[in-house]
Amino acid sequence: MRNCLRGLRTERGWSQADLAERLDVSRQSVNAIETGKYDPSLPLAFRIARLFDLPIEAVFQDGAEADAEG
Amino acid sequence: MRAVVASKLPAGLRWTLVALAAGGFPLGLLIVALTWWSAWSWLGALLVSFSPLVAARLYGRFFRAQDIRPAMLRYNQRLTLNMVVYFALLMASIILHERGLTEGALGYVIAAVPALPIVNCLVLMARWLREESDEVVRAMTLDAIVWAGGLTLGEATVWGFLETFGKVPNLWMWLAPLAFFAQFGITAPLAARKYR
Numbered sequence: 001m002r003n004c005l006r007g008l009r010t011e012r013g014w015s016q017a018d019l020a021e022r023l024d025v026s027r028q029s030v031n032a033i034e035t036g037k038y039d040p041s042l043p044l045a046f047r048i049a050r051l052f053d054l055p056i057e058a059v060f061q062d063g064a065e066a067d068a069e070g
Numbered sequence: 071m072r073a074v075v076a077s078k079l080p081a082g083l084r085w086t087l088v089a090l091a092a093g094g095f096p097l098g099l100l101i102v103a104l105t106w107w108s109a110w111s112w113l114g115a116l117l118v119s120f121s122p123l124v125a126a127r128l129y130g131r132f133f134r135a136q137d138i139r140p141a142m143l144r145y146n147q148r149l150t151l152n153m154v155v156y157f158a159l160l161m162a163s164i165i166l167h168e169r170g171l172t173e174g175a176l177g178y179v180i181a182a183v184p185a186l187p188i189v190n191c192l193v194l195m196a197r198w199l200r201e202e203s204d205e206v207v208r209a210m211t212l213d214a215i216v217w218a219g220g221l222t223l224g225e226a227t228v229w230g231f232l233e234t235f236g237k238v239p240n241l242w243m244w245l246a247p248l249a250f251f252a253q254f255g256i257t258a259p260l261a262a263r264k265y266r
Contacts, residue, residue: 025204026204029207040205
């Protein structure tokens with residue numbers, strides 16, 4: 001799964017620690033999700049999308065779909 | 071979440087302090103081996119048990135600016151208290167055994183009581199995972215537990231067969247959880263690398 005979490009975060013001028021605090025997760029989790037090393041659970045993915053006020057598919061894309069678009 | 075900032079002490083001093091703490095483990099083993107069943111062997115056992123914990127805490131504090139999650143903090147506090155209880159029970163059992171009070175049915179209870187805090191370590195670990203709300207930390211810890219558990223079972227199986235065929239001496243079964251926790255100390259940072 002791909003995501004644009006890093007871009008969304010930097011647009012708002014938040015550090016990884018800021019985002020981690022808003023989501024109540026560790027900074028390591030934010031980093032792992034941003035770098036694609038960890039795919040979040042659905043509840044966490046929804047929390048992330050809600051925080052940025054976006055639909056979930058605007059933040060996370062299936063790898064195959066992203067390849068087709070790219 | 072409490073952020074622990076890496077120390078400002080010179081790197082050489084930090085490494086020396088970590089090495090001194092870690093050195094307590096082999097020193098403790100040596101003391102236990104040389105002073106078996108005497109009062110000094112308790113000191114050795116204390117060093118063996120607490121040195122890795124202290125070394126790991128110092129390493130984390132000195133070299134990694136990291137988040138200490140509340141669930142992990144509670145786990146560390148409970149584990150420390152648990153180890154204090156373990157040593158109190160172990161010393162009590164040894165003293166009672168030395169005074170010849172481990173005969174009969176009560177002897178089974180006295181001999182088994184020090185195992186309870188060791189078993190409780192596994193319960194504390196399960197409780198930590200249940201209380202931890204961060205799913206990456208949970209995934210990392212589970213990876214490390216599976217690896218450490220697999221290694222321990224594998225080693226115990228190989229050793230058991232070697233022992234059956236008379237190739238190696240008998241080892242106490244209570245060494246198995248110690249081997250598990252020692253290996254968990256190695257597999258935990260390795261599992262964390264996967265998500266870095």
